[in-house]
Each structure stands twice: as structure tokens, then as C-alpha cells.
Amino acid sequence: MCSCSLFPPCLQSRELKCVKCSEGLPVVVIRAGDAFCRDCFKAFYVHKFRAVLGKNRLIFPGEKVLLAWSGGPSSSSMIWQVLEGLSRDSAKRLRFVPGVVYVDEGAACGQSLEDRAKTLAEMKLILQTVGFPWHIVALEEVFGLPPSVLRYLDQEPSGTKGAYKAAVDSFLQQQHAPAQGEEQLSQPGSQDPQSPAGLPTAAQTEAQPPTAAQTEAQPPTAAQTKAQPPTAAQTEAQPPTAAQTEAQPPTAAHTEALSRLFDSVKTLTAKEELLQTLRTHLILHVARTHGYSKVMTGDSCTRLAIKLMTSLALGRGAFLAWDTGFSDERHGDVVVVRPMRDHTLKEVAFYNRLFAVPSVFTPAIDTKAPEKSSIHRLMEAFMLRLQAQFPSTVSTVYRTSEKLVKAPRDGNAGGPPGPRCLLCMCALDIDTADSATAFGAQTSHLSQMQPPTPPAEAPTTPCCSAGVGRAQGCCRGAEPCGREDPRATVIEQLCYGCRVNMKDLPSLDPLPPYILTEAQLRSQRASVLQEIQEYLIDSDDEAQTGES
Amino acid sequence: MAAPLSVEVEFGGGAELLFDGVKKHQVTLPGQEEPWDIRNLLVWIKKNLLKERPELFIQGDSVRPGILVLINDADWELL
Numbered sequence: 001m002c003s004c005s006l007f008p009p010c011l012q013s014r015e016l017k018c019v020k021c022s023e024g025l026p027v028v029v030i031r032a033g034d035a036f037c038r039d040c041f042k043a044f045y046v047h048k049f050r051a052v053l054g055k056n057r058l059i060f061p062g063e064k065v066l067l068a069w070s071g072g073p074s075s076s077s078m079i080w081q082v083l084e085g086l087s088r089d090s091a092k093r094l095r096f097v098p099g100v101v102y103v104d105e106g107a108a109c110g111q112s113l114e115d116r117a118k119t120l121a122e123m124k125l126i127l128q129t130v131g132f133p134w135h136i137v138a139l140e141e142v143f144g145l146p147p148s149v150l151r152y153l154d155q156e157p158s159g160t161k162g163a164y165k166a167a168v169d170s171f172l173q174q175q176h177a178p179a180q181g182e183e184q185l186s187q188p189g190s191q192d193p194q195s196p197a198g199l200p201t202a203a204q205t206e207a208q209p210p211t212a213a214q215t216e217a218q219p220p221t222a223a224q225t226k227a228q229p230p231t232a233a234q235t236e237a238q239p240p241t242a243a244q245t246e247a248q249p250p251t252a253a254h255t256e257a258l259s260r261l262f263d264s265v266k267t268l269t270a271k272e273e274l275l276q277t278l279r280t281h282l283i284l285h286v287a288r289t290h291g292y293s294k295v296m297t298g299d300s301c302t303r304l305a306i307k308l309m310t311s312l313a314l315g316r317g318a319f320l321a322w323d324t325g326f327s328d329e330r331h332g333d334v335v336v337v338r339p340m341r342d343h344t345l346k347e348v349a350f351y352n353r354l355f356a357v358p359s360v361f362t363p364a365i366d367t368k369a370p371e372k373s374s375i376h377r378l379m380e381a382f383m384l385r386l387q388a389q390f391p392s393t394v395s396t397v398y399r400t401s402e403k404l405v406k407a408p409r410d411g412n413a414g415g416p417p418g419p420r421c422l423l424c425m426c427a428l429d430i431d432t433a434d435s436a437t438a439f440g441a442q443t444s445h446l447s448q449m450q451p452p453t454p455p456a457e458a459p460t461t462p463c464c465s466a467g468v469g470r471a472q473g474c475c476r477g478a479e480p481c482g483r484e485d486p487r488a489t490v491i492e493q494l495c496y497g498c499r500v501n502m503k504d505l506p507s508l509d510p511l512p513p514y515i516l517t518e519a520q521l522r523s524q525r526a527s528v529l530q531e532i533q534e535y536l537i538d539s540d541d542e543a544q545t546g547e548s
Numbered sequence: 549m550a551a552p553l554s555v556e557v558e559f560g561g562g563a564e565l566l567f568d569g570v571k572k573h574q575v576t577l578p579g580q581e582e583p584w585d586i587r588n589l590l591v592w593i594k595k596n597l598l599k600e601r602p603e604l605f606i607q608g609d610s611v612r613p614g615i616l617v618l619i620n621d622a623d624w625e626l627l
Binding site: 016026027028029035073345346349350353354361363367368380381384385387388 | 560561562564565601604613614616618621622623625626
């Protein structure tokens, strides 16, 4: 990097040509020294996006895909690529049905209501330009999530390579048939009548019927009218009520509760992890509610490389393949896909600048934080500094992450029987006999642990209240019900990384209720299972350990 | 002896937060002995435009790693 930049500019620049076409004037340097001209750069960028999608044949034609948009450059670029990819009129155009979700995290970052309203207005402008059906959710809605969000739901088997090709062929055939697609527009295109967070709670007046909203929402592109979904699952109409529940602005109570939750977390590292977890759950809920089977996130190569190193530092080494791979099937029915993982942040920034991709900058929870304030910041500074001197750092880490393989547990290919972490939903590797690992040591310690102090947050409900078919006389026995301590109940259902994060949360009370409810449910189920274990007819596949 | 130079400096992607949220600055660099180059420009920006947290923008002689610099919409690494 020639940062001294002699004046007049050194002759080298005059003679440098695009490495690809050898005639254009280069505008950007990619990787270690390849200079690309504007047009070749655009072709290169777009090609990479299509190639990543095409290589991993996961997105079937007509499938509903939710694009997770943060307003930032990578996700904005991703949306732009999808927009351009859908509008091409050739056999090569993208074929899925997109929707956009934006999560308003202002409350967690301490933003004022006016700032949040201003940001939302800017976001909506862009969303209207893009024209996909959009969903704006405030992070406060985590307080209304159902516990089912934390469960692994089985996916319809998507089949083999043959199934993909067959799906594409049948889709192309259907395209030639006259499109009955017009009525398609009216259902997944749920233009949610969102009121900005600042408006008073006369939200009912905002809840326009979805059809009225349609006329302004959808510029009916040719691609969308022809988006005939081949599977039956796609044709279910979206219940209008689901769209309207998102129209409510967050109540002040929820905003307050969210601020309290994030204020109670002691370190920035844990805050970032908690924010990420809640955001994931919320997006998953939106996807499940509206019938999206895939979620695309805009994680770039640089971000994923940083995430890989950060995850290692946080004790999530076992789940690297899911955290940084192209596809993440930990939720079962909704698969998270990362199409931008081949693009470095530099490429994204240049593309956005050169080709006017709109994006909105919103301060996040770690904006202007000093370098040593969290593990994420530290790792980011480390990687970027290394990258400045050794330009192949990020791509090397990325290539390493590509090689990570998702090992099936005990020969089960992704089946649900194994226990999963309550928060991150990765398969727990519980082997109580293996106390050599830190995780094993913790697990065995917890199962013998007495609650250290009489819990200040004494459970106001009797431990068997949720009544999961539990016999009434369960606590008649003299031995104390070991599940009295809610904190231990939650902690023992977490993976190592999530447990480490929970250490920075002194009390679990401010957590959204769905987490505590699900934890309670699972532990009750586990203890019931343990009680009746001896009566169960043991077949080989059903041998389960007592812990959840 | 370099004549005063008129330059438009634009910040984006969050960098504008360090400059009071102002993205575009039309500045006139004063005439000085040595000709203006990027290094001098950065020093000048730090002294005159930067409002807070210099360590988030400048590191030593150059910008902090991760900050991209474009000159007339072209990568400064091309120079």
C-alpha cells in the first residue's frame, strides 16, 4: 500500500491496467494485488454471488427466502444482488421468492425514540424502493415469542441432487404455462403496515387490510408473477392477522424491560452474544410465521473470518461449521444461508460506492467502543491489522472455515434425538463419562450441585406448575425437588459457550419469558423421563440420557 | 510552494460519527511549503476536522486498519 502517494502521482498508476480485460483503467485492488476496472469488478462481484448460490444447490425455485437486512453494507449489497438477479430476463435469473426482515435494535443500543423513528423512516424508503415484501420487527418483540422458537422442527426432506434438478425442470415447465401468478401477489406480499416506533398506540388505525397495501407495495415484476411454487407448502395463504400483529409499536414496558436486560449484562462480549441470540430467535420466528424456509444473512468473508476466531475464543469451537459455514440447519425447518461469504468487506464497500447501493448506517452496540472492550472488538482489530500487512489473512481463515465438516452425532444425520443447547440450538455433546473436557467437568459438577444459596429469586410457582403431564404426587416424596433453582435449570441446558456468556448475567430474571419457560419445560420433561425410565420399553434407538 | 488546494472530503460507513455526523466536507487546504500529499492531508484532517476519538480514525501515519480510502472513486492502493 503506497500511502505516501507522491505528488505528482507516480507513473506506475498510469501504466497499470485491469488484470482481467487488460484495457480498462483499474479502480480497485482485490486480494493481494489484482487491479480490476469498474466493469470487470462488477462482473466478478456478481458472478461470485451467483456462483455461491449455484454451487450449494440449496435454494429451490419458488422457495420463500427471507433476507435478513441490518441496513449495513453487506446485507444491503445482498439485497441488491437478489434484486438484480431476479429481474434478469434469461434462463439464468434467480428463482426464489424473497422477503426482507429488519430488526430494530435501538432499545438494546440505548437509542432514543426519535432516533429510532428517524432510522425506521430511512429504512422504509429503501424497502419501498426494493419492492420486496418486508417485515419490520422491534427487538422488544422477543418478550412475546413462544417457547416453540427454541425447538428443532423437522424439515421436509429436501432430497438429493436429483431432486434439485427435477425441481428446476418442473419449474421451467410451469413457467411456460399461463401464469396464475396474479393471486400469488396478494398473499406472500404482506406489506406490513408498520407504524414507526414513535407513534402513539393508536396502532389499530394503521392496520390497513393487506390487499389495500398491496397496490403500492409490489411493483409486479415479471419474475414474481411467474413465481409458481412447485410445492404445496407454498400455496397456503398468509393469515392477515399475522401481518397485523407486527404493526404494533413496541410498548414502553417492553422497551424498558429490554434496556434493563442489556444493562444487567456485565460485559460487552456477553451483550453482543445475547443480542445475536435474541436477534436470531426473532428472525427465526418471523420466518416460521410467514412460511419462509430459508433465511439469507449478509455475513461477508471478513466478518465470518472474525467470527470464526471470536467463536474459538468464546468456547464455541465445536460449532464453527454451523456458525461460519454456508448453510446452518440447526433449527431444522428454517435453514440459514450465507451467500455473501465469498465477498470481503472491501469488495462490498467498493461495490456499494461505485454502483450506488443504498444502505443506512445505524450505530450498533459496539460502535465507538474501545479496542479492548470485548472479545469481538479485539479479534476484529487483530484480524484487520494483520490483513493490512498480510493481505491473504482473511482469505486463509475463510478457506480454513470452508474445510470444516459437520460431523453427524453418533451416526444420526441431523436427527433431533440428541439434546440441543437452549439458546444457540446446537447439538450438545454430552458425555458425562468424559470429565476430561471442561464441558464434561462442568456438566457432572452441575448435576451434583446443590443450589448454593436459597435462591433470592425463590420460584413463586411451585416447581411442578407447568403441568407437563406430571403426576400430582411428585413432590410428596421426602427428597427435595432438585429443580428449584431456576438458574441451574437453565445453565445445565446450555452449551459451553452459552454457559460462559451466562456467567456475565448475574440474574436470569430479565431474560424474555420464552427462554425460562422452555428451560422449565425441558427440565421437567427430563426428570419425568428419568423417573419412568425403568418402565420404558428400551429399544436401541430410544436410549436417551436423563439430562435434556 | 504549493497553492491552496480545494478538496471535497467525504466520510461514510460510520466514520462520519467521528466528524459530528457530517458526511461531506468541502475544504480548502492552505498553501504550504511542501506539496500536499495524503499523509499531510490525514494530519490536517485529524487536526481540523476530527471531533473525537482520534485513535478510531488515525493510527500512526495512516488510517486505522479497516478504513478504506478512495481517491476520485479509485482505490488508494493503486497509487
